[in-house]
Amino acid sequence: MKRSTIKDVASRLGVNPSTVSRALKDHPDIGLALREEIKRVAAEMRYVPNQMAVQLRQRQRHLVGLVIPEMTMFFYPSVIRGIEEVLEPRGYQLVMLPSNESPVREAQNLKFCGENQLAGVLISFTRHTLPADGLSLLSDLDMPVVVFDKSLPELPFDSVILEDEDAARRATQFLIDSGCKRIGGLFGSPNLLITQKRLQGFRKALEKSDLPFVESLVRFAGNAAEADLCVREMMDLDDAPDAVFMMSDEIVMGAYPAILRSGVNIPRDCSVICISDGFIPGCYYPGISYLHHDGAGIGREAALRLVSLIESDQSAVLPLHRMVNAELVELESTNRTVKGE
Amino acid sequence: MKRSTIKDVASRLGVNPSTVSRALKDHPDIGLALREEIKRVAAEMRYVPNQMAVQLRQRQRHLVGLVIPEMTMFFYPSVIRGIEEVLEPRGYQLVMLPSNESPVREAQNLKFCGENQLAGVLISFTRHTLPADGLSLLSDLDMPVVVFDKSLPELPFDSVILEDEDAARRATQFLIDSGCKRIGGLFGSPNLLITQKRLQGFRKALEKSDLPFVESLVRFAGNAAEADLCVREMMDLDDAPDAVFMMSDEIVMGAYPAILRSGVNIPRDCSVICISDGFIPGCYYPGISYLHHDGAGIGREAALRLVSLIESDQSAVLPLHRMVNAELVELESTNRTVKGE
DNA sequence: ATCCATTGCGCAATCGTTTGCGGTTGATAA
DNA sequence: TTATCAACCGCAAACGATTGCGCAATGGAT
Numbered sequence: 001m002k003r004s005t006i007k008d009v010a011s012r013l014g015v016n017p018s019t020v021s022r023a024l025k026d027h028p029d030i031g032l033a034l035r036e037e038i039k040r041v042a043a044e045m046r047y048v049p050n051q052m053a054v055q056l057r058q059r060q061r062h063l064v065g066l067v068i069p070e071m072t073m074f075f076y077p078s079v080i081r082g083i084e085e086v087l088e089p090r091g092y093q094l095v096m097l098p099s100n101e102s103p104v105r106e107a108q109n110l111k112f113c114g115e116n117q118l119a120g121v122l123i124s125f126t127r128h129t130l131p132a133d134g135l136s137l138l139s140d141l142d143m144p145v146v147v148f149d150k151s152l153p154e155l156p157f158d159s160v161i162l163e164d165e166d167a168a169r170r171a172t173q174f175l176i177d178s179g180c181k182r183i184g185g186l187f188g189s190p191n192l193l194i195t196q197k198r199l200q201g202f203r204k205a206l207e208k209s210d211l212p213f214v215e216s217l218v219r220f221a222g223n224a225a226e227a228d229l230c231v232r233e234m235m236d237l238d239d240a241p242d243a244v245f246m247m248s249d250e251i252v253m254g255a256y257p258a259i260l261r262s263g264v265n266i267p268r269d270c271s272v273i274c275i276s277d278g279f280i281p282g283c284y285y286p287g288i289s290y291l292h293h294d295g296a297g298i299g300r301e302a303a304l305r306l307v308s309l310i311e312s313d314q315s316a317v318l319p320l321h322r323m324v325n326a327e328l329v330e331l332e333s334t335n336r337t338v339k340g341e
Numbered sequence: 342m343k344r345s346t347i348k349d350v351a352s353r354l355g356v357n358p359s360t361v362s363r364a365l366k367d368h369p370d371i372g373l374a375l376r377e378e379i380k381r382v383a384a385e386m387r388y389v390p391n392q393m394a395v396q397l398r399q400r401q402r403h404l405v406g407l408v409i410p411e412m413t414m415f416f417y418p419s420v421i422r423g424i425e426e427v428l429e430p431r432g433y434q435l436v437m438l439p440s441n442e443s444p445v446r447e448a449q450n451l452k453f454c455g456e457n458q459l460a461g462v463l464i465s466f467t468r469h470t471l472p473a474d475g476l477s478l479l480s481d482l483d484m485p486v487v488v489f490d491k492s493l494p495e496l497p498f499d500s501v502i503l504e505d506e507d508a509a510r511r512a513t514q515f516l517i518d519s520g521c522k523r524i525g526g527l528f529g530s531p532n533l534l535i536t537q538k539r540l541q542g543f544r545k546a547l548e549k550s551d552l553p554f555v556e557s558l559v560r561f562a563g564n565a566a567e568a569d570l571c572v573r574e575m576m577d578l579d580d581a582p583d584a585v586f587m588m589s590d591e592i593v594m595g596a597y598p599a600i601l602r603s604g605v606n607i608p609r610d611c612s613v614i615c616i617s618d619g620f621i622p623g624c625y626y627p628g629i630s631y632l633h634h635d636g637a638g639i640g641r642e643a644a645l646r647l648v649s650l651i652e653s654d655q656s657a658v659l660p661l662h663r664m665v666n667a668e669l670v671e672l673e674s675t676n677r678t679v680k681g682e
Numbered sequence: 683a684t685c686c687a688t689t690g691c692g693c694a695a696t697c698g699t700t701t702g703c704g705g706t707t708g709a710t711a712a
Numbered sequence: 713t714t715a716t717c718a719a720c721c722g723c724a725a726a727c728g729a730t731t732g733c734g735c736a737a738t739g740g741a742t
Contacts, residue, residue, distance in 0.1 A: 003483070005697095005698055005699090006698065006699065006700095007698075007699095015721080015722085016721070016722045016723075017698085017699075017700090017722095018699090018700075018701075018721080018722065018723080018724095019720090019721060019722075021699065021700060021701085022700090022701090022721090025700095028719090029719080029720060029721070030720070030721075031719080031720060031721085034720085034721085046481075048455055048456050049456060049698085049699075050397075050456075050458065050697085050698050050699075051456050051457045051458070052393055052396045052397040052400075052402065052457075052458065052697085052698080052699095053397050053697070053698035053699045053700090053727090054698080054699060054700080055393045055699095055727095056391075056393040056394050056397050056697090056698080056699080056727050056728065056729090057698085057699050057700050057701090057726080057727050058699090058700080058727085059393075059727070059728095061393065063436070066437075071418050071421045071422050071425065072418055073414040073415070073418045073419070073620070074414070076418070077412050077413055077414040077417070077418060078414070080412045080437065080439075081412050081439075084412065084437075084439055084441075093436055093437070093438065093453065094436070094437045095404070095434055095435070095436050095437070096407075096421065096425075096434070096435045096436070096437050097434065098421075098422075098425055100425075112434065114389060115389050115390065115392050116392045116393075117391065117392065117393065142344070224620075224623075224624070253620075253624040254624070256624070256626075257623070257624055257625055257626035257628075258626075260626040261626050279414070279565075279594075282598070283565070283594040283595070283597070283598055284598055285597075285598035285599075285601040285602045287598070346727095346728060346729085347728065347729060347730095348728075348729095356691080356692085357691070357692045357693075358692095358728085358729075358730090359691080359692070359693080359694095359729090359730075359731075360690090360691060360692075362729065362730060362731085363691090363730090363731090366730095369689095369690095370689080370690060370691070371690070371691075372689080372690055372691085375690085375691085390728085390729070391727085391728050391729070392729095393727085393728080393729095394697090394727070394728035394729040394730090395728080395729060395730080396697095396729095397696095397697050397698070397699095397727090397728080397729080398696075398697050398728085398729055398730050398731090399697085399729090399730080400697070400698095683742100684741105684742085685740105685741085685742080686739105686740090686741085686742100687738100687739090687740085687741095688737100688738080688739080688740095689736105689737085689738075689739095690735105690736090690737085690738100691734105691735090691736090691737105692733105692734085692735085692736100693732105693733085693734080693735100694731100694732100694733095694734105695730100695731090695732090695733105696729100696730085696731090696732105697728105697729090697730090698727105699726100699727090700725100700726085700727090701724100701725090701726085702723105702724100702725090702726100703722105703723090703724095703725105704721105704722090704723080704724105705720100705721090705722080705723095706719105706720085706721080706722095707718105707719085707720080707721100708717105708718095708719090708720105709716100709717090709718085709719100710715105710716080710717080710718095711714100711715085711716075711717095712713100712714085712715075712716090
């Protein structure tokens, strides 16, 4: 059963396709009686407009590409929620384009966006994308782009990112303020700009308080399993840390249980703080204080910026870089000895 | 700078658009010399085919709609990974259509799929979708559909779901076998078919061992926060449970820390088992044994089935219902007293 | 020299909609 | 009675690509 077109409806009623088209969108040129009749028949024939044809005429489609390094349970789901919140009421749909941490795939994804003339692109880069490559990819694209979270240095495109350095600095300072002396740091992939910035913030906080930056207490883990390993090694050290800064949820989920497993009590023997969306820290007991990295908020901001780019149709203005501040959320149980111990 | 069309390329070379079209796809009708020349110029003019036009002619687009109840960090990210694994090499792209647990939005999403003639649809229903509504929505759609995970009873469409009842039964049996007598159950939204089935499995396991089904030990929680509340109440009971079955990751993340917070020791005072994708249980210490609910596997199966439907172009054959078995994964730390306690 | 088969390219229709413009009506005003 | 003007609707050209068919030129075979 082929789907009926506007012509089918028209010929069934002995009118012109253009009349049907106008009637269905309540164009005043069409008489009220005929208009209703057409609508009735169209509904009866279960006519639905072919969007490919519509879009060809209208030369635009309401699709936004979302290019992300990987579809993980961390961070991106909430970013997507934020994006959807903005896009849905405006009639845009999101096309998922995960790159699986492969720059090659990322390039393909971007190419897809170009060929299919999506309305715009939201992108977070893979950990292996070189700044030069990212730049040329986006430049070739010739459509509205907003970079979020995993950005690259000095990109002439709009971006929405966290105040990474500041967040890490304040997190570390929090540990220092609560009296910790030997502070370890667990970071993500060292290629990432956010890792570098957070490391920088971590280091600065230590420096400011004249605490040593101990190499053996600073580790990089690409995922939760690696974070687990890092913790084992770290906690086996003679001079194990009395506090650990964890730069992300993924690190937390690997490292937190690993600390407990190594026989160290949180928070009595070792304090923990992290940068997080806020959900994960509440899923542990004792809870974890954190600098709030608002995924949904970043998604919203990025999407808002993108639609304004799309709808204002300007591309070559000077890029806007939005730095989102992180808020400290302090869980009371973090810095107290736990009941019964 | 408008993008150049096939006509632009043609007129630049003084040839017909059809010649350009053929040359670019290496049609033998076009002489080799001209063919190369055309390719050169096309590349130089940065010509990219307009997919809307192509798709209009070809009357198909390689987009697959993914309609899910909500974009959460639980389960769906891994499902999406599984789906992408299958779809990407076959040239399909995924369009995200989260329904935010609203049947209205779900209907809109499905309508979008129809109007945009996507190649097919993968759907997991909201917790509020009525069986009759779901049925009529999909029937109206008139395109390949595969339902996964959150299905509805007696749907005449292909589906890929977990052997829910069996998984819950075996999980509960595991608790019974390890000597637990007062077994509590934490379930998700009671509307869901998977909840009903898992509850059924839970109940059957108890019955088989002549253990009582205690109403006060069986609770339903729509999310992690509610699970937290349920646990508080449950653990305050005079006859608190000595084991808890949790039907999902989300329940675990709310309930597990809540148990600890109530001063109960896991696993000494209370054993825990759950149905899970496998990542979350490893993020706790002590770890949690679980029945493996393979999200990526389900995504793969569903996507495979969908592409076979799409490419064989058959719709009215009898529906295939694939039931995926869950595998028991036993963590050693679960049933032992923890070191140092 | 005639015929036939290639080779190489252009013509024009087509996909399903939208939309500027023009052409009929019938009614109203002059 | 005739000019005017709505109100209504149809014609046909787009949008950008694909493709069956036709047709000219070429070359080889007869």
